[in-house]
Amino acid sequence: xxxxxxxxxxxxxxxxxxxxxxxxxxxxxxxxxxxxxxxxxxxxxxxxxxxxxxxxxxxxxxxxxxxxxxxxxxxxxxxxxxxxxxxxxxxxxxxxxxxxxxxxxxxxxxxxxxxxxxxxxxxxxxxxxxxxxxxxxxxxxxxxxxxxxxxxxxxxxxxxxxxxxxxxxxxxxxxxxxxxxxxxxxxxxxxxxxxxxxxxxxxxxxxxxxxxxxxxxxxxxxxxxxxxxxxxxxxxxxxxxxxxxxxxxxxxxxxxxxxxxxxxxxxxxxxxxxxxxxxxxxxxxxxxxxxxxxxxxxxxxxxxxxxxxxxxxxxxxxxxxxxxxxxxxxxxxxxxxxxxxxxxxxxxx
Numbered sequence: 001x002x003x004x005x006x007x008x009x010x011x012x013x014x015x016x017x018x019x020x021x022x023x024x025x026x027x028x029x030x031x032x033x034x035x036x037x038x039x040x041x042x043x044x045x046x047x048x049x050x051x052x053x054x055x056x057x058x059x060x061x062x063x064x065x066x067x068x069x070x071x072x073x074x075x076x077x078x079x080x081x082x083x084x085x086x087x088x089x090x091x092x093x094x095x096x097x098x099x100x101x102x103x104x105x106x107x108x109x110x111x112x113x114x115x116x117x118x119x120x121x122x123x124x125x126x127x128x129x130x131x132x133x134x135x136x137x138x139x140x141x142x143x144x145x146x147x148x149x150x151x152x153x154x155x156x157x158x159x160x161x162x163x164x165x166x167x168x169x170x171x172x173x174x175x176x177x178x179x180x181x182x183x184x185x186x187x188x189x190x191x192x193x194x195x196x197x198x199x200x201x202x203x204x205x206x207x208x209x210x211x212x213x214x215x216x217x218x219x220x221x222x223x224x225x226x227x228x229x230x231x232x233x234x235x236x237x238x239x240x241x242x243x244x245x246x247x248x249x250x251x252x253x254x255x256x257x258x259x260x261x262x263x264x265x266x267x268x269x270x271x272x273x274x275x276x277x278x279x280x281x282x283x284x285x286x287x288x289x290x291x292x293x294x295x296x297x298x299x300x301x302x303x304x305x306x307x308x309x310x311x312x313x314x315x316x317x318x319x320x321x322x323x324x325x326x327x328x329x330x331x332x333x334x335x336x337x338x339x340x341x342x343x344x345x346x347x348x349x
Contacts, residue, residue, distance in 0.1 A: 027054065030061075032069065036160040037304035037321075039071035039314060044078075051077035051313060052088045062315070067241050070321035071158055073306065074313040079145065082110045082335055088313060089113070089143035089337035098139050098338040101200055102132070102210070104185075104249075104277075106193065110335060117144070117156075117325065117334040126325035127252060128159045128299040131318050131338065134183045134249040136232050137214060140239070140340030142316040142323070146308040151330025156314065157305035159322045161245035165235060167298035168246060172291045176234040180282030181250045184275070187226045191266075192276035195226040215345060227273075231282040233344055238319045245319050251296055253279035256289045308334070 027049055031041045042062075044054075051074055055062060065072050079085055090097045090113060097113025105118040118126055132138040144156055165173075187195035199207045204220070211218040217229040236247035255263050255278055266275055281287055305326060316323060318338075 028058075030065070032065075033304075035304065036070075036163055037158050037302055038069070038306060039073040039158065039316075040065040040069045041073045041075060044074075044076040047076075048078045049076075051079055051084075052091065055088065056091065066315060066317050067320070070160055071314060071316045074315070075309060076311070077313065079311055079313055080147075082114055082145075082147070085143070085145040085147075085313065085335055086111055086114045086337065088145075089339060096339045098341055099200070100338070102135055102137075102214075103198060104132075104134060104193070107336075113339075114335055114337050117336045120325075122150075122154075122328050122332070124325075125327055127257070127296070128157070128164075128303060128322040128324045129249050129252055130161060130245075130247050130322045133236075133247045134232060134253060135214070135230065136344040138342055139318055139338035140342050141338070142318050143337040143339065144312075144314040144316065144323075145335040145337075146310055146312040146314075146333075147335055148331055148333040149308045149310045149312075150328035150332035152328065153326050154328030154332045154334075155305040155307055155326045156334065157303045157324050157326060158316065159299050159302040159304070159324075161247060161320055161322050162243050163302050164298045164322070165244060165246040167301055169294055172294050173234075175281065175291070176248075176250070179285075180231045181234055181248050181287075182229055182231045182280040182282050182284060183249075183253055184273075184278045184280065185228050186221075186270075186274055186276050187228075189225060189270075189274075189276065236319060236344065238317075239342060241320070243320070246295075246298075247319060250279040250287060251292050251299070253277045254287055254289075254292050256292045 027044065027046050029043045029045055031043065033039065054077070062072055079088060086097070099113065100107065100115055107119055108116045110116065120126060131142055187193060187198060195207065196202050199210060201207060207226070208218060211228065215230065219227045221227060232248060234248050235244050237244055251257060255275065258266070279287060299322065
């Protein structure tokens, strides 16, 4: 989950809801949103209702809402601990949960497949993004658990990636779709994550094997550092709904995501090739700042924030919906798990 420049304000757009359907078993109330970008809300009517058990009995209903709305928020179920959450996200076990291999943000592993959400300062805004869209392998589903809600702010706002795609001008899309996006990463150096953390190993041969299998160009640097380059998708077709969605992180990796002073300092210190991370067109040419401005505007226009309540669990379709984080006050703890591994590599082999 990426991060960028703190943005002023904490707008939480008002969401008027309408009833979609009562739970067929009378145990839950299901409420939908009257606009794209908001999750369907499934609220337990019975105290102590086990979410993992309810999900096993109601998977078709949940899948239907998830594919239509892109996110489902579960509220007032019996989920209090990281172990409870792992049981929910892993459907009774942890074998379906994914590791955060080739990650891009700092986070703490709570248990197998369960991590803290991106650990950035509370005053920072984390912009909208689809998880691991800077690679060619990603999770189809994200699970969030609000173990402790902030005093104020701290929402995990969402944006419909299908509608973001529609908003981006054709003139901007054309160049991206023709050339793809090249992500360049220089690991460590006291600025970004070290390669040992990103690849979860100290062994160079293991890193080289991972990169070869995932079509990532790799270069070991004289100082012991590592540089990788990978050309990835701009849009992606959802494997189940077959809808097209804007699916990349160019606006997070590009240097325009940084404050002007920070950008200038990094360029002066490292030069273009040694920047901790950057996004280029797939042919290696520079992406214009103006193109990224259009992309960020599309995300902003589609962003909807729903306040958390302690104990909430939210399931997000990672291809249909992007997510971010608003600034917050007070202690806050949100955990995340990923499931449903998908790879774009299979489409080109």
